[in-house]
Amino acid sequence: xxxxxxxxxxxxxxxxxxxxxxxxxxxxxxxxxxxxxxxxxxxxxxxxxxxxxxxxxxxxxxxxxxxxxxxxxxxxxxxxxxxxxxxxxxxxxxxxxxxxxxxxxxxxxxxxxxxxxxxxxxxxxxxxxxxxxxxxxxxxxxxxxxxxxxxxxxxxxxxxx
Amino acid sequence: xxxxxxxxxxxxxxxxxxxxxxxxxxxxxxxxxxxxxxxxxxxxxxxxxxxxxxxxxxxxxxxxxxxxxxxxxxxxxxxxxxxxxxxxxxxxxxxxxxxxxxxxxxxxxxxxxxxxxxxxxxxxxxxxxxxxxxxxxxxxxxxxxxxxxxxxxxxxxxxxxxxxxxxxxxxxxxxxxxxxxxxxxxxxxxxxxxxxxxxxxxxxxxxxxxxxxxxxxxxxxxxxxxxxxxxxxxxxxxxxxxxxxxxxxxxxxxxxxxxxxxxxxxxxxxxxxxxxxxx
Numbered sequence: 001x002x003x004x005x006x007x008x009x010x011x012x013x014x015x016x017x018x019x020x021x022x023x024x025x026x027x028x029x030x031x032x033x034x035x036x037x038x039x040x041x042x043x044x045x046x047x048x049x050x051x052x053x054x055x056x057x058x059x060x061x062x063x064x065x066x067x068x069x070x071x072x073x074x075x076x077x078x079x080x081x082x083x084x085x086x087x088x089x090x091x092x093x094x095x096x097x098x099x100x101x102x103x104x105x106x107x108x109x110x111x112x113x114x115x116x117x118x119x120x121x122x123x124x125x126x127x128x129x130x131x132x133x134x135x136x137x138x139x140x141x142x143x144x145x146x147x148x149x150x151x152x153x154x155x156x157x158x159x160x161x
Numbered sequence: 162x163x164x165x166x167x168x169x170x171x172x173x174x175x176x177x178x179x180x181x182x183x184x185x186x187x188x189x190x191x192x193x194x195x196x197x198x199x200x201x202x203x204x205x206x207x208x209x210x211x212x213x214x215x216x217x218x219x220x221x222x223x224x225x226x227x228x229x230x231x232x233x234x235x236x237x238x239x240x241x242x243x244x245x246x247x248x249x250x251x252x253x254x255x256x257x258x259x260x261x262x263x264x265x266x267x268x269x270x271x272x273x274x275x276x277x278x279x280x281x282x283x284x285x286x287x288x289x290x291x292x293x294x295x296x297x298x299x300x301x302x303x304x305x306x307x308x309x310x311x312x313x314x315x316x317x318x319x320x321x322x323x324x325x326x327x328x329x330x331x332x333x334x335x336x337x338x339x340x341x342x343x344x345x346x347x348x349x350x351x352x353x354x355x356x357x358x359x360x361x362x363x364x365x366x367x368x369x370x371x372x373x374x375x376x377x378x379x380x381x382x383x384x385x386x387x388x389x390x391x392x393x394x395x396x397x398x399x400x401x402x403x404x405x406x407x408x409x410x411x412x413x414x415x416x417x418x419x420x421x422x423x424x425x426x427x428x429x430x431x432x433x434x435x436x437x438x439x440x
Contacts, residue, residue: 031330040322048217051325069213070372073364073415115339119437128373128414152213158222158276158315 004021006139028057030086030147039082039151042119046078046153056146065134066099067153069161071127073103079132081110084118086146093137098131167235195353199424212375214337217256218317221263224352225252225313227361231268236261237279237347244440249255249389252336253437255284256343264351271307278303281320293323317357338379342393343437345372350434353427363423367416370426373401396433402428 030053040048071077079091087092091111097104107130108122124130134148235258245251251345262277285293294300299316306312328334352366380394407422418426 013308028316033326034271036326036329047216047314049219050213050321051329052211052213053329054211065211067211067213068375070215070375072215072219072368075219077224150213154216154219156219156222158225158310159228160310 004092006140007049007076030149032087032147032149035082035084035147035149036151038084038119039080039111039149042082042121043078043153045074045150045155047156049152051149051151051155054134054148055152056086056134056136058087058128058136058144058146061138063136064099065136067134067150068098069130070133071130075128077102077127078153079122079124079130080153081120082118082149082151083120083138084122086148087144088137088140088146089115090137090148091131092120092148094124095131095133096128099133104131138147162253177410205219206308212379214315214341214376215372216318216321217341217348218263218314218321221260222265223365224264224348224355224362225267226252227365229351229355229362230356230357231270233270233273235351236273236426237386238278239276241438241440242280243284245284247387247389249339249387250437251284251288252339253343253389253393255281255288256340256345257340257347258284259340260347260351263346266317268308269310274313275304275307285324289437290324293320293327297391299323335379335382338376338440339390341385342380345376346370346430346434346437349430353430354421355425357428364415366426367418370396370401370404370408370416373397374402392436393433396429396436400426400429400433 036051036053039051041126054065054067056065069079079094083089083092091109092106093106093110095104095106107124110117113120132150202329237254239258242254242258245254251293258277258280262281264276265273265277278300282294285291299320301314303316306316324340325337328337349366352362352369356363356366377394377397378395380390383390403422404418404426405418408416408418411417
């Protein structure tokens with residue numbers, strides 16, 4: 001009886017540790033050069049400013065990841081997203097304020113885009129800090145991860161001597 | 162006694178099972194959770210915001226359009242490159258020289274631009290980032306096209322893409338905040354030294370202060386924070402505190418600062434820049 005109970009206890013602990021380990025190792029590693037290059041190509045005439053590759057972990061519930069993008073007065077920008085490395089679509093929303101603030105305005109949403117569209121782009125009319133929200137749907141399986149690429153381009157103008 | 166042991170083991174077992182189920186929910190449990198989420202949008206989880214850092218080339222171009230004229234006395238001398246001995250100093254001055262190079266390119270100071278590129282290459286080699294410049298093709302193209310500003314700016318952008326990709330592929334993305342900090346403070350230094358009578362440059366300097374909270378946040382995520390980075394972060398926090406305590410906003414939400422406070426802000430930026438470029 002004693003041995004049986006010890007076995008059950010060890011088994012239970014092993015199950016718990018394994019489950020915890022699976023969860024912590026589920027974060028995606030995002031190093032796909034191809035996805036980033038495609039996004040950079042889609043900047044077209046805009047110059048590359050910077051990029052952010054966000055790892056997406058699909059959990060049991062809907063979650064939102066936010067990226068703040070500082071934009072400067074009078075500048076023209078193009079924002080490009082590549083969703084090719086996502087097992088299922090993440091909705092991209094762009095707001096004028098963070099989710100932490102009240103009264104924010106939605107400036108862009110990918111909601112009406114064809115789900116098969118991987119490259120999304122947006123050119124803000126007014127340059128001020130913007131907030132990208134990635135709306136991550138719930139996972140269907142126990143381990144779903146992916147990556148979304150965001151590339152920011154700006155129109156380069158300077159004084160010719 | 163036997164009963165007690167049974168209770169303890171049963172507790173461990175049930176707790177472990179609950180823990181296991183919570184971490185890796187079975188399909189039925191997930192579906193239940195999904196229904197709740199779909200019915201109530203307010204329960205959506207939110208995570209900590211990440212920040213994009215702007216391009217130092219773009220910042221240099223913005224200052225250029227504001228009428229920032231070239232002053233050869235201001236940039237950090239490329240001769241100092243061999244004197245930066247710690248990794249943090251090398252990273253920070255990689256950023257400083259990037260801003261100086263953009264400043265030189267935009268003002269068509271060709272030899273200065275070549276010297277800054279050489280300094281940047283030295284620092285990238287010394288910090289294990291030789292892959293950015295590879296076999297030297299970028300340097301050759303840079304020198305070949307030095308008379309054509311548009312082409313040189315495209316090559317600078319290519320260097321930026323390669324640097325960002327190198328950091329992403331080597332899981333050192335957080336280092337981009339250190340490079341950016343060096344470039345940003347150098348850009349601000351060039352700006353404050355040219356403010357006299359130029360309100361457009363002043364407005365650009367004030368607008369750039371918008372970046373500081375995110376920069377501090379990004380510097381705080383460094384896994385191997387050195388004394389230099391800790392000191393820089395503290396100084397940026399003080400700079401940000403001074404700015405947020407003394408600035409006001411115009412009707413469009415853009416920052417304004419009195420002349421007196423502008424002088425104090427400039428001297429704080431000057432101090433931080435001295436700390437970064439000092440040997």
